[in-house]
Every structure is written in structure tokens, then in C-alpha cells.
Amino acid sequence: NAGVMQNPRHLVRRRGQEARLRCSPMKGHSHVYWYRQLPEEGLKFMVYLQKENIIDESGMPKERFSAEFPKEGPSILRIQQVVRGDSAAYFCASSQGTGDMNTEAFFGQGTRLTVV
Amino acid sequence: GESVGLHLPTLSVQEGDNSIINCAYSNSASDYFIWYKQESGKGPQFIIDIRSNMDKRQGQRVTVLLNKTVKHLSLQIAATQPGDSAVYFCAENIRSLLTGGGNKLTFGTGTQLKVEL
Numbered sequence: 406n407a408g409v410m411q412n413p414r415h416l417v418r419r420r421g422q423e424a425r426l427r428c429s430p431m432k433g434h435s436h437v438y439w440y441r442q443l444p445e446e447g448l449k450f451m452v453y454l455q456k457e458n459i460i461d462e463s464g465m466p467k468e469r470f471s472a473e474f475p476k477e478g479p480s481i482l483r484i485q486q487v488v489r490g491d492s493a494a495y496f497c498a499s500s501q502g503t504g505d506m507n508t509e510a511f512f513g514q515g516t517r518l519t520v521v
Numbered sequence: 522g523e524s525v526g527l528h529l530p531t532l533s534v535q536e537g538d539n540s541i542i543n544c545a546y547s548n549s550a551s552d553y554f555i556w557y558k559q560e561s562g563k564g565p566q567f568i569i570d571i572r573s574n575m576d577k578r579q580g581q582r583v584t585v586l587l588n589k590t591v592k593h594l595s596l597q598i599a600a601t602q603p604g605d606s607a608v609y610f611c612a613e614n615i616r617s618l619l620t621g622g623g624n625k626l627t628f629g630t631g632t633q634l635k636v637e638l
Contacts, residue, residue: 409564438624447610447628448565461625496564500624510624512557512564 407432409499409513410479417519418487426482426516430499437480438498438510439472448496454480487520494518533635540601542632544594544611553614555626556585556596560607568596568609598634606636 410429418424430437435456440448453461454474465472469487474480484491494517498510534540546554552573557565571578571585571594578585584597594611612626 436624438626440626440628445631447630448612448626450625450627453625498624509555509567509570510626511567514562514564 409434409497409511411495411497411513411516413516414514415517415519417521419521420488421486424484424487424491424518424520426484426495426497426518427479428482428497428499428513429479430497431511434499434501434511436500437474438500439480439482440496440498442494442496442515444493451482484518487518489520492518492520530630531633531635533637534601536601536603536636536638538601540596540598540605540634542596542598542609542611542634544596544629546592546594546611546613548613548627549589549592551613551627554585554587554594555612555614556583556594557610557612557628558605558607559610559631565610601634601636603636603638606634608633 409431412427416424428437437454439451441451442448450464452465452472454472456474457476469485471483482495494515496512496515498512500510532540532542555570556568558568559565569578569580569583569585571587573589576587582599586595596609598605608631610628610631612628614626
């Protein structure tokens with residue numbers, strides 16, 4: 406059973422370009438979470454999605470950032486018109502559900518975005 | 522605002538000694554706590570969790586203690602090994618009545634554990 410798969414592992418974008426980060430959850434997992442980690446800091450929650458629904462996007466910047474988790478295919482975190490401050494590691498996590506027995510989240514290896 | 526934080530940014534221990542990493546949290550509504558290990562260039566790796574109705578839980582070489590009275594969490598690693606060198610994060614699960622909680626985690630800033638030979 407493959408773990409959470411994120412691609413690309415490293416992404417370089419020039420200021421003003423778009424960045425697309427992909428996340429395939431573990432098999433059987435229908436809940437996806439995106440986190441951002443700045444150097445030498447903890448992870449910060451961005452958004453929580455289930456298939457075709459955004460459940461909680463309280464951590465998402467109001468502009469330029471969007472996320473989706475379509476019925477088919479991976480979850481996508483999209484950053485438009487990137488700026489240098491967007492440079493960070495973006496981690497995706499997945500879990501089976503929200504019940505007491507299924508709260509453990511498994512993390513991917515992350516996508517390291519560098520904006521030049 | 523609510524926050525999770527760690528007391529020590531760096532902890533150096535001798536190989537074979539026990540390590541204790543501490544964490545303070547302020548959200549009394551949190552009912553689930555997790556310790557993660559993050560090695561350089563990798564994603565967080567689940568170590569152990571504990572629910573708020575417990576005060577101690579043991580795993581393989583690791584023990585998590587929860588003191589709800591003072592909102593304190595600790596991770597104890599027995600017989601620390603070089604492979605334990607990493608950054609350790611505590612995280613709390615904020616359960617929202619609106620969203621069902623899920624795994625919206627609040628992470629602390631991390632403690633760097635260095636194991637000296």
C-alpha cells in the first residue's frame with residue numbers, strides 16, 4: 406500500500422507564474438489536508454478537503470491560493486502569481502475519516518516550492 | 522490565540538540516554554494529541570498519539586504523558602539512538618463541531634533532537 410504521494414518533490418517558479426502541487430492520498434483515504442511549512446517552523450494548516458468538497462479552508466490565504474479534490478484524480482493545491490514569500494514546503498496528509506478510530510493522518514514527503 | 526509550543530528548541534543527548542521533549546498547549550478544547558518526527562527533507566512521521574481521556578500511553582521505546590491540569594505534553598524516548606536524531610513536533614487536534622474535526626492539526630514549532638555518539 407503506497408503512502409501519500411506528492412509531486413513534484415521540488416518545484417521552481419519565477420515570480421508571477423503559477424504553481425500546481427499534486428497529492429494522491431493513501432488507498433482508502435477520502436480526507437486530504439494541506440499544510441505549509443516555512444524553514445525552521447512548524448506546519449501550518451491550510452485546507453481540509455473531502456472528495457469534491459472543501460470542508461475547512463480557514464488556513465488558506467484569501468487570494469491566489471485554491472485547492473480541489475475532484476471525484477477522480479489527485480488533490481491539487483494551486484498558487485497563482487507566486488511571490489517569493491510563497492517559497493516553502495507544502496505537505497499533504499490523508500486520513501480515512503473523522504471517526505474516533507480513524508483520526509491518524511499520514512503525511513507525504515512534501516513539495517518544496519522555490520520562487521525565484 | 523490558541524497555540525501549541527515547545528519549551529526547548531534544541532536537545533542534545535548521549536546515545537543510550539533517555540530523551541524528554543516537552544510541549545505546552547493552550548486550547549483546553551483539544552482532545553487528541555500527536556507526536557511527529559521529521560527528518561531533514563522528509564514529511565512528518567507519526568510516532569504516538571494520546572487522547573484527552575488518558576494521561577499516559579506507551580509505544581515501542583516511546584512514552585507520551587499528558588497533564589491536562591497544566592496543559593502539558595511530553596515525549597519520552599528510551600535508550601536514544603542516532604536514528605532518533607530529527608525534529609520532533611507535538612500537534613493537537615482541534616475538533617470543530619462544524620467540520621467534524623478531522624485532522625486539522627495545530628503544530629508546535631519543533632524541537633531538534635541531536636544524539637551524540
